[in-house]
Amino acid sequence: xxxxxxxxxxxxxxxxxxxxxxxxxxxxxxxxxxxxxxxxxxxxxxxxxxxxxxxxxxxxxxxxxxxxxxxxxxxxxxxxxxxxxxxxxxxxxxxxxxxxxxxxxxxxxxxxxxxxxxxxxxxxxxxxxxxxxxxxxxxxxxxxxxxxxxxxxxxxxxxxxxxxxxxxxxxxxxxxxxxxxxxxxxxxxxxxxxxxxxxxxxxxxxxxxxxxxxxxxxxxxxxxxxxxxxxxxxxxxxxxxxxxxxxxxxxxxxxxxxxxxxxxxxxxxxxxxxxxxxxxxxxxxxxxxxxxxxxxxxxxxxxxxxxxxxxxxxxxxxxxx
Amino acid sequence: xxxxxxxxxxxxxxxxxxxxxxxxxxxxxxxxxxxxxxxxxxxxxxxxxxxxxxxxxxxxxxxxxxxxxxxxxxxxxxxxxxxxxxxxxxxxxxxxxxxxxxxxxxxxxxxxxxxxxxxxxxxxxxxxxxxxxxxxxxxxxxxxxxxxxxxxxxxxxxxxxxxxxxxxxxxxxxxxxxxxxxxxxxxxxxxxxxxxxxxxxxxxxxxxxxxxxxxxxxxxxxxxxxxxxxxxxxxxxxxxxxxxxxxxxxxxxxxxxxxxxxxxxxxxxxxxxxxxxxxxxxxxxxxxxxxxxxxxxxxxxxxxxxxxxxxxxxxxxxxxxxxxxxxxxxxxxxxxxxxxxxxxxxxxxxxxxxxxxxxxxxxxx
Numbered sequence: 001x002x003x004x005x006x007x008x009x010x011x012x013x014x015x016x017x018x019x020x021x022x023x024x025x026x027x028x029x030x031x032x033x034x035x036x037x038x039x040x041x042x043x044x045x046x047x048x049x050x051x052x053x054x055x056x057x058x059x060x061x062x063x064x065x066x067x068x069x070x071x072x073x074x075x076x077x078x079x080x081x082x083x084x085x086x087x088x089x090x091x092x093x094x095x096x097x098x099x100x101x102x103x104x105x106x107x108x109x110x111x112x113x114x115x116x117x118x119x120x121x122x123x124x125x126x127x128x129x130x131x132x133x134x135x136x137x138x139x140x141x142x143x144x145x146x147x148x149x150x151x152x153x154x155x156x157x158x159x160x161x162x163x164x165x166x167x168x169x170x171x172x173x174x175x176x177x178x179x180x181x182x183x184x185x186x187x188x189x190x191x192x193x194x195x196x197x198x199x200x201x202x203x204x205x206x207x208x209x210x211x212x213x214x215x216x217x218x219x220x221x222x223x224x225x226x227x228x229x230x231x232x233x234x235x236x237x238x239x240x241x242x243x244x245x246x247x248x249x250x251x252x253x254x255x256x257x258x259x260x261x262x263x264x265x266x267x268x269x270x271x272x273x274x275x276x277x278x279x280x281x282x283x284x285x286x287x288x289x290x291x292x293x294x295x296x297x298x299x300x301x302x303x304x305x306x307x308x309x310x311x312x313x314x315x316x317x318x319x320x321x
Numbered sequence: 322x323x324x325x326x327x328x329x330x331x332x333x334x335x336x337x338x339x340x341x342x343x344x345x346x347x348x349x350x351x352x353x354x355x356x357x358x359x360x361x362x363x364x365x366x367x368x369x370x371x372x373x374x375x376x377x378x379x380x381x382x383x384x385x386x387x388x389x390x391x392x393x394x395x396x397x398x399x400x401x402x403x404x405x406x407x408x409x410x411x412x413x414x415x416x417x418x419x420x421x422x423x424x425x426x427x428x429x430x431x432x433x434x435x436x437x438x439x440x441x442x443x444x445x446x447x448x449x450x451x452x453x454x455x456x457x458x459x460x461x462x463x464x465x466x467x468x469x470x471x472x473x474x475x476x477x478x479x480x481x482x483x484x485x486x487x488x489x490x491x492x493x494x495x496x497x498x499x500x501x502x503x504x505x506x507x508x509x510x511x512x513x514x515x516x517x518x519x520x521x522x523x524x525x526x527x528x529x530x531x532x533x534x535x536x537x538x539x540x541x542x543x544x545x546x547x548x549x550x551x552x553x554x555x556x557x558x559x560x561x562x563x564x565x566x567x568x569x570x571x572x573x574x575x576x577x578x579x580x581x582x583x584x585x586x587x588x589x590x591x592x593x594x595x596x597x598x599x600x601x602x603x604x605x606x607x608x609x610x611x612x613x614x615x616x617x618x619x620x621x622x623x624x625x626x627x628x629x630x631x632x633x634x635x636x637x638x639x640x641x642x643x644x645x646x647x648x649x650x651x652x653x654x655x656x657x658x659x660x661x662x663x664x665x666x667x668x669x670x671x672x673x674x675x676x677x678x679x680x681x682x683x684x685x686x
Contacts, residue, residue, distance in 0.1 A: 009543075010539075010540050010543050010544070013539075014536045014539050014540065017535075017536075017539075018532055018536060066592070124374035125372040125373065125374040125405075126372075126374060126375065126376070128587070129558075129561075129588055129590075131591070131592065133562060133565065133566070135566060135569050135570070136566055136570060155570065222532070225535075225562070226531040226532045226534075226535050226558075226559050226562060227531040227532075227555070227558050227559070228531070228558055228561070229558065231375075232370060232372070232407075232529075233370075233528075233529030233530075233555050234531070234555075236529050236530055237530075238532070267532075267533075267536070268536050271523075271525070271533050271536040271537050271540070272536055272537060272539070272540035284524070288526060
């Protein structure tokens with residue numbers, strides 16, 4: 001029994017840690033796609049967030065100190081991230097450009113801006129290590145609960161729990177509020193939504209900018225928990241995994257949460273499985289490919305049909321029908 | 322219809338332009354007060370994706386080239402320069418570009434450029450090439466390699482002397498013959514001090530994903546390892562951050578990281594409640610700069626080692642263990658490491674560089 005608890009204690013915190021930036025970004029993806037705008041640019045939004053998070057952190061640390069700096073960096077990264085995402089909205093909503101192409105452009109643009117600015121600001125291709133990293137703590141009271149406490153609340157990050165709470169908040173917003181109803185209707189049937197007086201383009205702008213807000217926060221959190229600096233490879237593929245989590249979670253905030261945690265568990269199994277008594281006899285190749293195999297199996301077998309919002313990918317032209 | 326394409330075009334081209342700009346750089350180290358050496362060699366380096374400020378071997382190579390430039394009063398852009406590759410499709414074109422701009426000696430930095438340099442060298446038999454970190458075939462190519470296993474042996478000795486839990490870790494980037502050299506040398510070093518020390522060896526299968534690096538470090542430190550040697554490039558940043566996080570929560574707990582390629586002392590620094598700590602025990606330093614300078618000097622003397630494989634090691638200072646963290650890397654450890662270093666240099670110890678050699682080495686302990 002205690003062996004199992006040991007195993008859980010090593011896998012779950014690390015899985016959760018890895019999942020947190022994915023949860024943030026995937027929630028952003030849910031907003032955007034629910035409104036009918038494909039967001040391949042999540043990777044770029046995360047890159048932007050990581051870049052901003054690191055630069056702001058470096059600049060503000062001497063002023064704000066180690067407790068405040070990471071939080072302020074994440075919030076500013078999220079806000080500027082939403083402005084950056086508005087480029088995607090301008091391209092796809094106002095100019096009705098191909099949403100996939102625009103998303104790809106966002107990915108290139110974010111990395112280009114990031115590296116260019118780093119070169120201009122610091123004269124090098126990557127930043128120094130930031131001092132104001134997010135730090136793990138024991139959550140008071142909750143960490144004293146037997147069994148659950150050590151697994152979930154010891155040496156954890158507040159961002160982990162903020163991500164979980166946000167998933168529920170987003171679920172409430174999308175499914176229980178008038179705003180959410182409008183958002184969904186715009187993504188399912190924009191003409192019907194338009195006919196009852198909803199401003200389709202405005203809703204889509206808001207949704208895409210929200211995805212920039214969450215994606216920026218996700219990128220900043222990734223940089224401030226794992227990498228500690230910004231360079232070409234700080235974000236490599238996490239945005240696409242978050243996009244997969246959106247689809248895997250059937251465009252549902254709680255589904256996206258579950259999918260992100262699932263990816264986290266699969267990844268931490270593959271990474272730390274070799275150190276676990278039960279799993280160390282399995283050749284490491286199998287553990288390395290496990291996340292991908294598990295994803296395919298889950299998509300085929302467990303999740304069932306993934307129904308995208310009906311109007312996903314189609315620009316709205318008022319009065320075209 | 323036109324408007325939307327116009328906007329997209331602008332967005333796309335802007336992104337490409339900016340991405341290209343990022344690699345440029347216009348700093349000029351001009352030496353106005355002296356005359357360039359008359360028999361200088363026009364030399365350039367082609368980096369891999371890391372770029373000339375990767376805090377690793379690309380930067381080190383560039384520093385070597387700059388030192389050569391300073392010494393002989395040369396100017397960047399005129400007599401020596403670098404070309405940064407932002408993806409592996411750019412190796413060919415960068416090598417060709419420098420060749421066509423009349424560079425006499427072109428360095429390829431990193432094993433990833435092996436194929437490209439062999440191809441370009443064959444097409445341009447009159448230009449000299451040098452490849453760092455891998456052996457390339459060609460009559461006009463010099464291959465520069467390092468005895469990383471020797472340096473890894475020394476930091477292994479340091480790790481074994483430092484550990485209090487009797488368990489240490491190794492995080493590798495890719496499970497490849499090059500990184501295996503680091504692993505094998507490290508294991509040999511640790512076991513030479515105390516065969517009972519346990520070594521947890523894992524590969525991240527990436528040189529860039531700090532997330533994986535951190536998860537591996539997390540599980541190693543959790544299972545009581547207290548010194549981790551990383552040879553994983555950017556993924557190694559995750560190892561540093563995990564160690565720093567542990568230190569931050571509990572400054573009394575001793576966890577250490579051993580850096581790689583350059584002295585990674587700065588990466589290990591942190592401040593807890595106004596007290597400064599550093600988790601970097603030492604680093605396995607690989608002096609690519611020395612090797613680059615050496616090859617250029619030889620070429621100036623008309624002795625370019627064409628078709629040869631040069632191996633830099635402890636004796637020519639191509640490899641060393643950093644001693645910046647004086648508090649952790651104590652005098653005792655330092656003198657013990659020096660001791661082993663001499664034994665290696667004298668040939669008393671033959672440090673293994675492959676798994677087969679390691680097995681043999683461990684049997685004879």
